[in-house]
Amino acid sequence: MLTALAGGVGAARFLRGLVAVVPPETVTVIVNTGDDEVFHGLHVSPDLDSVTYTLAGADNPETGWGLAGETFRTVEALERYGHETWFRLGDTDLATHLHRTERLRAGASLSEVTSEIVTAWGVRSRLLPMTDDRVATRITVQNPDGATTELAMQDWFVRRQAEPPVVSVRFEGADRSEAAPGVLDALDDAETIVICPSNPVISIGPILAVPGIRDALIARRDRVVGVSPIIGGKPVRGPADRLMGPLGIEVSCVGVARAYADFCSTLVIDAADAEHVAAVEALGVRGVVADTLMRDARIAAALARETLAAVA
């Protein structure tokens, strides 16, 4: 049994490689929900959906988000009513949010609805939201006039294209949240725990902020392997560099190793960063070099195989 901690697109691509080399039903994925947001009255869980759609083979490889062949009729029609539509919800994707919202309003937990959605897409791995409670990633940014403003994650990332300089990040509600059913057991019982190549601050960070999860990882440290999302001092995609730097985390695989060192025994880093193995290992984290740039499914599968071998 294998458990993975995952954010959105990078994690989804890695997981697609993973389920090509191990039986999908042996994989449990604990997914970040700090980016969850209500748009037009609907509960949207971007990372859960990215992982689900990618594992179902229905993702859009060109945009890196949403579904292949998607249309945007409803969101375009919402403009007529003055709705802000910078978060582009596709028409097919919308069905997922309608279903989720209706079920949550009827009293189902996010775990239960996630299980329904995953099953409906024919995905055989188990997806767990990190928590059934509401945790919201909030980003404080500096305005041009020097004052600061706190923004919701999607507001900063999508609407403002990650441009406002980051001052701090918090996970609202995390301290009062509980790990979703099955999360702590999946960490306790896993043969291997993988930290997917996701943004350490706003994808993995919220998961670690749920009480009990970091301790569970620390207890299994020798079975935890991470994959660095930073290659050659830059994130493959997404705004990790805009967040790590301001929060004092070096934007490099060494910075990732330092951030994960207390709960992660092994870090897979890219061949381009081979020179940093010694610096990683100086932190007490074993450094393993691989091709981590997942240009296609074959490379993702090879990366997954090497990641598992690193802690075999």
Add this chain to the structure above:
Amino acid sequence: MLTALAGGVGAARFLRGLVAVVPPETVTVIVNTGDDEVFHGLHVSPDLDSVTYTLAGADNPETGWGLAGETFRTVEALERYGHETWFRLGDTDLATHLHRTERLRAGASLSEVTSEIVTAWGVRSRLLPMTDDRVATRITVQNPDGATTELAMQDWFVRRQAEPPVVSVRFEGADRSEAAPGVLDALDDAETIVICPSNPVISIGPILAVPGIRDALIARRDRVVGVSPIIGGKPVRGPADRLMGPLGIEVSCVGVARAYADFCSTLVIDAADAEHVAAVEALGVRGVVADTLMRDARIAAALARETLAAVA
């Protein structure tokens, strides 16, 4: 100033003719909301939307419901999650329901949201829901085994295609409802009040069931003119015959005249029913003959002109 009582498609077509012969901003339309229903967690107001879309020139003349050029991506995608999708919500239409639902949840009244939607579509007439309260048309039908079942209106009409034989109809919540703001004033102040060619039982019936509306009509009886939705003993479209008969209302313009006689001084009937003028007038309702089959916008405008002239 002119006030009209309206159901769905037939009323919408008549009103399009009406606003071609009088300034649209002089028209107030009081619309049935007994067919309102929640689908996939969204508040759908079929008659309000039919009238809005038709007055905006955006209706689909082929189907008689929904928007021209509509697509159905979201509703098709909902089938994946096991949702019943016999009520076909189009992707563009869905934006209206998302907006309405979000605003209602935020505490806006149906009147307020209706005004926003009508304005967004550039419609210059005033549309008022009959009430801001929840009134639900319920239809009791006879099962093959002789037992009876109560169905929601859309369940009987759309899902079961109006096939189960009708035993009775009630308007749940009507006795506790209040006319929406502006409704009673629009009846008191109107120069002319038109009962559009709508189903007398489930389109006009719910409006009359809202306390105060029938009395307001009775007080203005000499200014009230109806248009019969029944031509030659049959409804032009819709299930009026399946409802009127079982409820003891003759399926003819005479039956309509009898149902409306206490609040309606004049009834426009089709040329095909000219022979029934005497029977209508025997009920104390003036009978006026016109071409009431609105095959195109020109005929609808002529019908509107003759309807107004009938009580001029």
